[in-house]
Amino acid sequence: MIRFAARHHVLAFLVLYTGFHLGAAGSAEGSGSLPDQRLQLFGHLSQGYAAADLTVLPGAPPSQLSTELGLVDEGTFAYRSLALQFRYRVSDDGSLVVQLAHERNGESVVDGFRDEVELDWAFYQHNVADRFRLRVGRFPLSFGAFNEIRDVGTLLPLYRPSAAVYGENTFTSETIDGLSWAYRDEFAGGSALEVDAYAGQYDAFESSPLAPTVLEPVEARDIFGFQLWVDPPVDGLRIGAHVQTLKQSGGLVGLARALGEESTLDDYLASIVYEGEAWFARAEHRWLRPSDLQPGFGGDFDAELSSWYAHIGRRFGELGTLLVLQLEGNHYEVSLSAFNEFVEFDPILDLGLALRYAIRPEVMLKVELHRYREEQVTSRLSASSAGVGGSVSSATGELSNAVAAATNRLLQVVELDEGTYGILAVSVSF
Helix, strand or coil, X not given: CCCHHHHHXXXXXXXXXXXXXXXXXXXXXXXXXXXXXXXXXXXXXXXXXXEEEEECCCCCCCCHHHHHHCCCCCXXXXXXXXXXXXXXXXXXXXXXXXXEEEEEECCCHHHHHCCCCEEEEEEEEEEECCCEEEEEEEEECCCCCCHHHCCCHHHCCCCCCCCCCCCCCCCXXXXXXXXXXXXXXXCHHHCEEEEEXXXXXXXXXXXECCEEEEEEEEEEEEEEEEEEEEECCCCCEEXXXXXXXXXXXXXXXXXXXXXXXXXXXXXXXXXXXXXXXXXXXXXXXXXXXXXXXXCCCCCCEEEEEEEEEEEEEEEECCCCEEEEEEEEEEEEEEEEHHHCEEEEECCCEEEEEEEEEEEECCEEEEEEEEEEECCCEEEEECCCCCCCCCCCCCCCCHHHHHHHHHHHHCCCCECCCEEEEXXXXXXXXX
């Protein structure tokens, strides 16, 4: 039996071996084809080294960047993303897709919720007249410009998409177990329309701005989503919108919701993409509106969360070399009626510059440098409500203790950390 700690090495070997040895078998018939032309193999591997110079200010709560992205001062090679995908053509219009994946992000607490090797995708896809597409099973969410390729390093301008919008933490899942229906049509003048509607469920985990290092499994059910892309009659321009609603249960019981109760999450995303011959630009803005939150310390827990990124870059040559500048950030507003408290803060403001050098279209070297800060938490407090007495501090369990400590921190003005970090990576795909 292979130990868990070694499975990603086996998967990495399979990705490289398949890409550079078996891939040649299908070169005459098409990329990824094997002697049985109904079966195709695809894969990708990104291996990175990341190091950070962090300045943690006294009294600061844990950094979202350090807890989610796993940044450490001494540097680490534990940044990798790899996958092996099997696509079997059942008929001219139908395919079965299975993808195995492994991902690590430094010392991220999120990695504790991942298996060494996971069943990433497993779905059946049926196409009708090149316009309609049906998917059933576990498939990647149609969400924004990057979600379906978020781990394919040779297609990404930086090592990973914006952490603010495409985070690894609360309110985010790369895949969904369910059903999707998509439609695409092209019109005169070069315009086009894409629509993708889906429904299903997924299991994830959640943390809170009040306790960023505490993660608990959460169930997302009754998910309904809709992705729209419009290509206007302007070369290279795309405009998109995404809407999703779902119910959550479990997770941060005592902070986000009571035991056995559900909360609602509405998720909105606006996208604009320009792909010119040399220059390109992308910007996306996401709004999250959780509701029906029921904190264990009484009163209401209301939150409005927004995140965004914008980048601009230029391509050089035909292989895929490019230079890109990216700015990303987010803004949270949280109110706790039990304490008559309103707090707003900016967990991430990150400026990054990256060079992606293409040795071949399927082999990329990347180097990027980021300067970031997590701005101060600003609190506007009034007198605490009478009768709240002991509501948080008397709670029991490790989670309640963490919530109590975090809530106490919110009763004062606190500055977060700042610093720089860099990533050096190689990405291959086939």
